[in-house]
Amino acid sequence: MRDVRIKKKVEKILRKYRAKANVTVEDGIVFIKGTVTSWRKYVEIGKETGRIKGVKGVVNDLEYPGKEKKRKKRGEERVIGKADVVIIGGGVVGCAIARELSKYKLNVILVEKSDDVGGGGATKANNALVHTGIGEKMGTLKQKLCVEGHKMFRKIAEELDVPYEECGMWIVISEDSIAYRLPRILKKFLASYIIPFIILRRAKKLGIEMYKVSKKELLKREPYVTEKAIAAVFSPSYAMTCPFRYTIALAENAMENGVKIMLNTEVVDITVENGNVGKVITTKGAIETKFVINAAGLYADEIASLAGAREYTIHPKKGATLIFDKETRKFLNHSMTLLRLPRIEHYKGGGIMLTVDGNVQWGPTIDEIEDKEDTSVTAEEIERIFKTYEPLMPKFPKKAVIAYFSGIRAASFTEDFIIRAAKKVKGFIHVAGIQSPGLAASPAIAKMVASILQQEGLKMELKKDFNPIRKAPPIPREMDMAERKKLVERDGRYGRIVCRCEEVTEGEIVDAIHSKIPACSIDAIKRRTRAGMGRCQGSFCLPYVAKILARELNIPLEKVKKGGDGSELFIGKAKCLLEEKNES
Ligand SMILES: Cc1cc2nc3c(=O)[nH]c(=O)nc-3n(C[C@H](O)[C@H](O)[C@H](O)COP(=O)(O)OP(=O)(O)OC[C@H]3O[C@@H](n4cnc5c(N)ncnc54)[C@H](O)[C@@H]3O)c2cc1C
Structure with missing residues (x-):
């Protein structure tokens, strides 16, 4: 009955967009096949379908002009290993699951297509916030797991020796917050009483500590916030971490x-x-297994398709962010966002936010895009970020931007996380649609996956010798002088600064190259040490980092890569090229 009702509604949507398509619905999963005249219509149909009550997944196979055809890659059939569980994807979610499963007597293999964990997808380009869950839609899985993940985060960060700071977050309600056409007095009443009341009631329900402050109190605590502020609600436990180090x-x-x-x-x-x-076929060979965890981010739909377990399509959504010089840290004491009504659907709103490294960030944007790999940042996006967040802090020195980046959210059309056993393929577990707050929710996602595996029949016995503690390598800039001196006496390389902006030493770079998961590219070193992340963005240190990489990996400089394949930075020695020219 439910599937019939859903089908009728989808057919109505297809008629609205004049799509030539067929719909089938199986157990709440909608399969749409056919053609539409544009990519925009393809997205809108998917989104409207995903909003229908009872829909558990939208497989959107509509063709449109210019749609890229995927070609299947060839793998190696030779069996190279056997595992109880294979995790596909080494982003934050795959790695959190790997750690959780390492508590059990299981043989687990994680496969990642890029050259580093956290180096291939959204994990390397997000805002690093450990959200509390207050910004998520009530009753969603992502909200539940975010609330739980936030509560688990501090302990895990301590065990793993990674940064975790409860920086607090303001939700500022200003004269610019309410876009509805209402009398000014009514807007002010809503902003002063009704909106804070609704937020606080929600927070109470979720067990999140929050309180309201007046404009006077807000401006006392955040002198650079807009004078147009009417009231604010504060969340002291809103936190931040370092997604790479975590x-x-x-x-x-x-x-x-x-x-x-x-x-x-x-x-x-x-x-x-x-x-x-049965088997997971990779570019290096086949792995025999009975359980596969699909944590492949943007490609989760394509991985599910390989197993014949497609229950959703991933549609990429880009988010661009601006990074400001550490000098701007003095303009705010806590992170902040400007409440906006009407609310943009499935979007927490972004804001002006702190980072554990002392920079300030503005963003992110949210845009549907066609290409899963399009991490460009356009002038228009930069302008839009300025326009969106300037009303929150008009006197912030916008010229102090030192970098910008964008990350791609792996959104499903139902907009919630999809974490469940596949309906038709035994042993295949979906961990898909993990857009924000996937970082904050990661510890809780991992626990949920472990319990699904158990329900699916995997024998899971806890190990007695699981060691939750991991020690980070030394970071001289975070030490006091006495500790630093001792370290330099032990190894002089910790006294040689390579990245001046971020005070990164040669010792740290060498540690990163020879660590458990070796950093073999400039970007991998950057993620571990921050070399190249400062004000000059690597203009000074890049050649030195490249030389250290070449020396430690025993490879010629021309083989040093920025990131993945094909990103070699050097083509030879300048004088050699001149010599070649003279010869010709
Ligand atoms: C702009 C932006 C801001 C965000 N801000 C926040 C925030 O502040 N707080 C928060 O909680 N969340 C935030 N998020 C969301 C968060 O970054 C993601 O939810 C999280 O990183 C998802 O992790 P993941 O492991 O699922 O995916 P990914 O990090 O994308 O990892 C998937 C991995 O799978 C690999 N892979 C893909 N295909 C294959 C294959 N065929 N074989 C092997 N490996 C494969 C990829 O290389 C990749 O490394 C933000 C996201 C964006 C884009």
């Missing part, structure tokens, strides 16, 4: 507890025998 630490700790991590290993096929997962 993900690397999760992976290292998982390895210490027995998980095998295979980098530069792309999954290209999955065999299914009698309805059960």
Whole structure:
């Protein structure tokens, strides 16, 4: 009955967009096949379908002019390993799952197609906030897991020796907050009483500590906030972390507890025998297994398709962010966002936010895009960020931007996390649609996946010797002088500064290169040490970092990469080129 009702509603949507398409609905999963005249219509149909009550997934196979055709890659059929569980994807979610599963007597292999954990997807380009869950839609899985993840985060960060700071977050309600056409007095009443009341009631329900402050109190605590503020609600436990260091630490700790991590290993096929997962075929060979965790981010739909377990389509949504010089840290004491009504659907609103490293960030934007790899940042997006957040802090020195980046959210059309056993393929577990707050929710996602595996029949016995503690390598800039002196006496390389902006030493870079998950590119070193993340963005230190990489990896400089394949930075020695020219 439910499927029939859903089908009728989807057909109505298809008529509205004049799509030539067929719909089938199976157990709440909608499959749409056919054609539309534009990519925009393809997205809108998917979104409207995802909003229908009872829909558990939208597989949107509509064709539109210019749609890219995917070609299947070839893998290596030779069996190279056997595992109880194979995790596909070494982003924060895959690594959190790997660590959670390393608590059990299991043989676990994580495969990641890029050259680093946290280096291939959204994990390397987010805002690093450990959200409390207050910004999520009530009753969603993502809200539940965010609330739980936030509560678990402090302990995990301590165990893994990674930064975690409860910086607090203001939700500022100003004269600019309410876009509805209402009398000014009514807007002011809503902003002063009704909106804070609704937020606080919600917070109470979720067990999140929050309180309201007046404009006077807000301006006393945040002197640079807009004078147009009417009131604000404060969340003291809103936190921030370092997504790179956290993900690397999760992976290292998982390895210490027995998980095998295979980098530069792309999954290209999955065999299914009698309805059960059989083998995961990668570019390096096949792994026999009975359980596959699909944590492949933007490509989760394509991975599910390889196993014949497609229950959703991922549609990429870009988010661009601006990073400001550390000098601007003095303009705010806590992170902040400007409440806006009407609310943008499935979007927490972004804001002006602190980072654990002392920079300030503005953003992110939210834009549907067609290409899953489009991480460009356009002048228009930069302008839009300024326009969106300037009303929150008009006197902030906007010229102090030192960098910008964008990350791609792996959104499902139902807009919630999809974490469940596949309906038709035994042993295949979906961990898909993990857009924000995937970082904050990651510890809770990992726990949920472990319990699904148990329900699906995997024998899970806790290890007695699981070691939750992982020690980070030394960071001289975070030490006092006495500690630093001792370290330099032990190894002089900790006294040689390579990145002047971020005070990163040669010792730290060498540690990163020889760590459990070796940093083999400039970007991997940047993520671990911050070399190149400062004011000059690597203009000074890049050649030095490259030289250290070449020396430690024993490779010629021309082989040093910025990031993945094909990103070599040097083509030879300048004088050699001149010599060649003279010869010709
Ligand atoms: C702009 C922006 C801001 C955000 N801000 C926040 C925030 O402040 N707080 C928060 O909680 N969340 C935030 N998020 C969300 C968060 O970053 C994501 O939810 C999280 O990183 C998702 O992690 P993941 O492991 O699922 O995906 P990813 O990090 O994308 O990892 C998936 C991995 O799978 C690998 N992979 C793909 N295909 C294959 C294959 N065939 N074989 C092998 N490996 C494969 C990829 O290389 C990739 O490394 C933000 C996201 C964006 C884009």
